[in-house]
Amino acid sequence: MVAEIITIGDEILIGQVVDSNSAWLASRLNEAGVSVGRITSIGDDPAVLIQTLDEASLRADIVLMTGGLGPTRDDKTKQTLSRYFGGKLVLHPGALENVKRIFSITNRPLLESNIRQAEVPDNCTVLLNKQGTAPGMWFEREGKIYVSLPGVPYEMKALVIEQALPMLKGYFQERLSPVLHRTLVTTGIGESFLAERIAPVETALPPYIHLAYLPRPGMVRLRLSAYGSEYPPGRSEGELEAELDAFTARLADLAGEYVIAHQDIPVPEIILNRLKDKGHTLVTAESCTGGYIAHLLTQIPGASEVFLGSVVAYANQVKAWQLGVRQTTLDRFGAVSRETVSEMAAGAREKLGGDYAIAVSGIMGPGGGSPEKPVGTVWIAVASRDQLQAEKFSFSGERPQLIERTALAALDMLFHFSGETD
Amino acid sequence: MVAEIITIGDEILIGQVVDSNSAWLASRLNEAGVSVGRITSIGDDPAVLIQTLDEASLRADIVLMTGGLGPTRDDKTKQTLSRYFGGKLVLHPGALENVKRIFSITNRPLLESNIRQAEVPDNCTVLLNKQGTAPGMWFEREGKIYVSLPGVPYEMKALVIEQALPMLKGYFQERLSPVLHRTLVTTGIGESFLAERIAPVETALPPYIHLAYLPRPGMVRLRLSAYGSEYPPGRSEGELEAELDAFTARLADLAGEYVIAHQDIPVPEIILNRLKDKGHTLVTAESCTGGYIAHLLTQIPGASEVFLGSVVAYANQVKAWQLGVRQTTLDRFGAVSRETVSEMAAGAREKLGGDYAIAVSGIMGPGGGSPEKPVGTVWIAVASRDQLQAEKFSFSGERPQLIERTALAALDMLFHFSGETD
Numbered sequence: 001m002v003a004e005i006i007t008i009g010d011e012i013l014i015g016q017v018v019d020s021n022s023a024w025l026a027s028r029l030n031e032a033g034v035s036v037g038r039i040t041s042i043g044d045d046p047a048v049l050i051q052t053l054d055e056a057s058l059r060a061d062i063v064l065m066t067g068g069l070g071p072t073r074d075d076k077t078k079q080t081l082s083r084y085f086g087g088k089l090v091l092h093p094g095a096l097e098n099v100k101r102i103f104s105i106t107n108r109p110l111l112e113s114n115i116r117q118a119e120v121p122d123n124c125t126v127l128l129n130k131q132g133t134a135p136g137m138w139f140e141r142e143g144k145i146y147v148s149l150p151g152v153p154y155e156m157k158a159l160v161i162e163q164a165l166p167m168l169k170g171y172f173q174e175r176l177s178p179v180l181h182r183t184l185v186t187t188g189i190g191e192s193f194l195a196e197r198i199a200p201v202e203t204a205l206p207p208y209i210h211l212a213y214l215p216r217p218g219m220v221r222l223r224l225s226a227y228g229s230e231y232p233p234g235r236s237e238g239e240l241e242a243e244l245d246a247f248t249a250r251l252a253d254l255a256g257e258y259v260i261a262h263q264d265i266p267v268p269e270i271i272l273n274r275l276k277d278k279g280h281t282l283v284t285a286e287s288c289t290g291g292y293i294a295h296l297l298t299q300i301p302g303a304s305e306v307f308l309g310s311v312v313a314y315a316n317q318v319k320a321w322q323l324g325v326r327q328t329t330l331d332r333f334g335a336v337s338r339e340t341v342s343e344m345a346a347g348a349r350e351k352l353g354g355d356y357a358i359a360v361s362g363i364m365g366p367g368g369g370s371p372e373k374p375v376g377t378v379w380i381a382v383a384s385r386d387q388l389q390a391e392k393f394s395f396s397g398e399r400p401q402l403i404e405r406t407a408l409a410a411l412d413m414l415f416h417f418s419g420e421t422d
Numbered sequence: 423m424v425a426e427i428i429t430i431g432d433e434i435l436i437g438q439v440v441d442s443n444s445a446w447l448a449s450r451l452n453e454a455g456v457s458v459g460r461i462t463s464i465g466d467d468p469a470v471l472i473q474t475l476d477e478a479s480l481r482a483d484i485v486l487m488t489g490g491l492g493p494t495r496d497d498k499t500k501q502t503l504s505r506y507f508g509g510k511l512v513l514h515p516g517a518l519e520n521v522k523r524i525f526s527i528t529n530r531p532l533l534e535s536n537i538r539q540a541e542v543p544d545n546c547t548v549l550l551n552k553q554g555t556a557p558g559m560w561f562e563r564e565g566k567i568y569v570s571l572p573g574v575p576y577e578m579k580a581l582v583i584e585q586a587l588p589m590l591k592g593y594f595q596e597r598l599s600p601v602l603h604r605t606l607v608t609t610g611i612g613e614s615f616l617a618e619r620i621a622p623v624e625t626a627l628p629p630y631i632h633l634a635y636l637p638r639p640g641m642v643r644l645r646l647s648a649y650g651s652e653y654p655p656g657r658s659e660g661e662l663e664a665e666l667d668a669f670t671a672r673l674a675d676l677a678g679e680y681v682i683a684h685q686d687i688p689v690p691e692i693i694l695n696r697l698k699d700k701g702h703t704l705v706t707a708e709s710c711t712g713g714y715i716a717h718l719l720t721q722i723p724g725a726s727e728v729f730l731g732s733v734v735a736y737a738n739q740v741k742a743w744q745l746g747v748r749q750t751t752l753d754r755f756g757a758v759s760r761e762t763v764s765e766m767a768a769g770a771r772e773k774l775g776g777d778y779a780i781a782v783s784g785i786m787g788p789g790g791g792s793p794e795k796p797v798g799t800v801w802i803a804v805a806s807r808d809q810l811q812a813e814k815f816s817f818s819g820e821r822p823q824l825i826e827r828t829a830l831a832a833l834d835m836l837f838h839f840s841g842e843t844d
Contacts, residue, residue: 013458015449016636020440022463027437036435038470041444041461048460154820214438284734290720291713294734298712301788301821309740311733312706312716318731318774322744352740366723398576399723 001175003029004060005039006052008068008077009151012041021066021156028160032169033179033227034062044068046080053084053146061144061175062168067151069134071113078119078137081148085139087123094128095120095135102133124148127163131155138167145171177228178237182248183264184222186255187412191220198222198254201247208232208240209247217401218408221264222255224248260415267411268296268303274418275306275356282414283354284310285323285344287335288362288378293407308354313344323347336361336373338381338390345381345388356418357383358410362393364402376402380410382417389417423597425451426482427461428474430490430499431573434463443488443578450582454591455601455649456484466490468502475506475568483566483597484590489573491556493535500541500559503570507561509545516550517542517557524555546570549585553577560589567593599650600659604670605686606644608677609834613637620644620676623669630654630662631669639823640830643686644677646670682837689833690718690725696840697728697778704836705776706732707745707766709757710784710800715829730776735766745769758783758795760803760812767803767810778840779805780832784815786824798824802832804839811839 005025011017019041026036037059042048049068056063068077082089096118103110117133120126127136127147132155139146147164149156169176186194191213195202202211208230214221226244228237252259261270275282284293294310297303313319316330324347325340333339344359362378369375376397381390391413395405427447433439441463448458459481464470471490478485490499504511518540525532539555542548549558549569554577561568569586571578591598608616613635617624624633630652636643648666650659674681683692697704706715716732719725733744738757741747746769747762755761767781784800791797798819803812813835817827 012445012461013448014452014634015445015447015458018440018442018445019461023434023437023440025437026435030436036437037465039434039441039463043459154823212436283740286713289717290725290729291708291716291732291734292720294713294736295711295717295825298714298734298736299822299825303712304736307712308737309734309744310713310736311744312713312720312731314716314720314726314732315730315775318705321773321775322731322733351743353737353743400721403717403721 001034001062001172002037002060003034003062003064004037004056006049006056006063006065007039007041007151008044008049008065009041010043012067013043021151021153024153024157025064025066025160028165029062029064031179031181032165033176033229034168044076046076046083049077049080050084057144061172063144063146064164065146065148066156069148069150071111071117071133077148078121081124081137081139081146082121085121085123085141085146087121089119090122091115092118092120092126092135095126098128098130098135099133127159129155129159131158136164138164140171177231178240179228180226180237180241180244182224182244183262184248184252184255184259185219185261185264185267185270186222186258187219187260187267187408187415189220189255189258191215194220194222194255194258197256198251201251201254205247206243209244211251217404218412219267222251223264224251257416260412266296266300267408267415269300271411271415271418272297272300272303272306274415280306280355280418281308281353282306282356282358283308283348283352285348285357285359286310286312287314287319287344287360288364289360289403289407289410290314292403293358293360293410296407296411309352311348311352319344323351334373336363336377336379338379338392341379341381342383342388342390345383345390349383349385355384356414357381358414359383360406360410362402362406364399364406366399378402378406378409380406380413382410382414384417384421387417387421389413423456423484423594424459424482425456425484425486426459426478428471428478428485428487429461429463429573430466430471430487431463432465434489435465443573443575446575446579447486447488447582450587451484451486453601453603454587455598455651456590466498468498468505471499471502472506479566483594485566485568486586487568487570488578491570491572493533493539493555499570500543503546503559503561503568504543507543507545507563507568509543511541512544513537514540514542514548514557517548520550520552520557521555549581551577551581553580558586560586562593599653600662601650602648602659602663602666604646604666605684606670606674606677606681607641607683607686607689607692608644608680609641609682609689609830609837611642611677611680613642616642616644616677616680619678620673623672623676627669628665631666633673639826640834641689644673645686646673679838682834688718688722689830689837691722693833693837693840694719694722694725694728696837702728702777702840703730703775704728704778704780705730705770705774707770707779707781708732708734709736709741709766709782710786711782711825711829711832712736714825715780715782715832718829718833731774733770733774741766745773756795758785758799758801760801760814763801763803764805764810764812767805767812771805771807777806778836780836781805782828782832784824784828786821786828788821800824800828800831802828802835804832804836806839806843809839809843811835
């Protein structure tokens with residue numbers, strides 16, 4: 001089963017928008033056992049869309065389109081699709097109801113262009129979009145499926161998860177074999193070293209179980225996928241699942257202490273979950289990361305059960321006044337030192353009242369480096385009620401990467417520290 | 423002049439990586455007067471690359487490729503391009519020198535696969551990559567240019583800015599007319615209301631000056647672009663520039679107080695620049711944004727000259743202990759109230775020692791809402807030494823969008839407040 005993705009909109013071709021929809025769609029399709037053969041971004045031009053659809057039809061079973069469904073006259077996708085599949089636009093009562101509902105919430109006047117949002121080709125199945133005014137559209141032709149989705153990410157995602165993906169699984173039921181996935185999240189080890197450690201499992205995998213390395217800054221996720229399509233006939237999905245679980249357990253064994261989670265969730269969420277389970281709270285004292293660690297933690301719904309707050313101590317006066325770092329420490333060892341981060345961590349725990357604290361201080365550049373402490377030099381400390389650990393790191397990259405890497409290293413350090421100290 | 427972009431790599435098709443390179447490249451090409459006709463993402467497959475190159479050659483003058491140049495055997499782009507353009511791979515002394523230099527810095531052993539990074543087709547012009555081991559490659563055929571670039575964003579960007587773009591401008595000199603741009607950044611006004619205000623200028627624009635609306639959450643950038651190619655012959659670039667400047671001034675006039683900058687820089691940088699010019703400092707007290715405002719400010723190099731720090735007061739105890747918010751205020755009005763944010767702003771200014779303070783408190787969801795204070799309810803306060811302003815906002819969206827919108831609204835509020843209070 002092969003899919004192609006077409007993203008439609010001039011805003012992509014002028015570089016105004018980064019197309020993050022395609023990666024998300026590709027990821028969901030791969031999980032469902034559908035591989036993506038090509039992603040094409042084109043402008044709002046009917047002739048180009050038709051040509052691209054013709055080409056994609058030759059190669060793919062499924063064509064997913066995003067974008068080009070806005071209320072302005074620039075957006076011609078709906079008209080083009082209607083013609084391409086030989087239908088005509090009609091007002092869809094359910095879609096109109098939906099448009100009216102959305103406008104009544106926000107109390108805006110309903111314009112002619114908004115009503116046109118409820119028009120759809122009469123030969124498509126409408127996917128009602130509860131989050132926005134542009135409905136999704138599902139077309140079938142010669143055993144292939146074409147789905148047109150709005151470009152607004154959260155509207156698109158809701159339509160895919162709730163409607164398009166279940167419908168695709170139903171339609172291609174007989175051709176779509178089960179694909180099962182297990183993910184291990186590892187931190188603190190590079191891809192090549194990890195590969196060496198887990199080689200015995202990797203070489204022992206049967207042809208129907210695949211291992212993928214999914215690296216991100218500061219972490220590598222390992223994904224084992226079992227493909228029903230490649231499974232010897234006569235065996236059940238239950239057997240495949242048991243085999244996958246056994247390999248996952250062996251993999252986790254070999255990866256050892258680097259495994260920080262047995263499912264694919266963000267590192268900050270892993271940490272919040274662990275602390276929540278123990279009834280512990282967390283605070284941060286951030287100099288060089290400037291609040292980014294706090295931001296990563298507070299992006300997670302429910303963070304407030306664990307995370308109490310942070311002092312972003314960019315200026316030394318804030319380190320002294322809010323965290324109790326001694327002026328003599330700052331004078332003697334500097335802001336980027338074992339002594340200062342240790343006092344920051346201890347001070348944050350005491351003054352904000354948390355069970356655990358993370359503190360970071362470093363030089364993110366482009367200015368501020370010196371021969372002894374070049375850009376990328378970072379001290380990180382983690383503290384509990386009665387223990388404190390501080391470590392020095394040397395990162396490379398530009399300012400945004402340095403902030404990212406420092407934050408992830410600090411979270412990783414706390415993860416291991418909190419495991420050892422409870 | 424039309425370009426196409428081809429991004430190469432299985433990691434894009436499985437959704438592991440969001441392709442941000444294409445938007446960046448498209449933006450640079452558009453600024454240089456080259457429009458982008460299509461962006462195609464394909465896997466590491468020689469046959470597919472050749473087919474895609476054939477198709478792109480029919481439509482475009484310039485084909486830019488990124489990715490597929492890594493040292494592993496999966497990456498076959500270099501071999502494929504060498505064959506496609508009828509050359510053979512040879513070791514390039516300058517590229518080898520560069521690989522050795524990079525390995526000597528990081529003190530890693532040089533493997534056979536790393537040396538192969540210095541091999542290039544003998545019929546390309548090598549673009550030396552100072553930041554990484556994979557060189558860029560420039561091919562000419564039948565008056566069209568093909569450039570292969572590494573996929574690592576900062577390597578690719580440096581090669582484009584320093585080499586590929588100047589070379590393209592040189593090569594297509596006669597066909598590439600000057601394109602001049604002016605950008606105004608506006609906040610606090612929606613696209614359609616802005617369009618109404620500036621209609622008199624928009625309708626008066628000559629055919630060779632185009633207006634683009636570039637919306638982002640919380641802001642709309644207006645870009646005027648003057649195209650030399652569409653300019654009446656006989657007039658000079660200087661005249662075009664003067665005319666563009668005059669229209670930009672009229673546009674700024676009509677957009678009035680909503681214009682916060684006359685060049686395309688991020689909002690946090692605009693604010694830091696203004697405060698720096700006046701010698702003022704800034705602190706924040708963040709509840710619901712959880713450090714995101716501090717993060718936006720500290721992403722900007724040199725932020726430490728203006729930004730002193732923040733108290734991320736997620737828990738009420740931190741609001742009380744670190745910011746001096748009174749328990750009676752919290753009890754009587756709640757954490758999300760005019761009274762609490764006002765005390766947070768005043769407390770942050772005093773306790774962290776800043777000239778200006780921003781304070782935010784709100785309900786980001788998914789939990790925590792109530793009929794009186796639903797998810798999306800936000801109070802923002804800004805304070806100077808002797809003035810304080812607090813305002814209530816109601817935003818819609820999911821948690822990440824609510825955090826983003828709240829942060830931008832707060833920065834915008836401070837921008838206008840600091841303009842009125844100095």
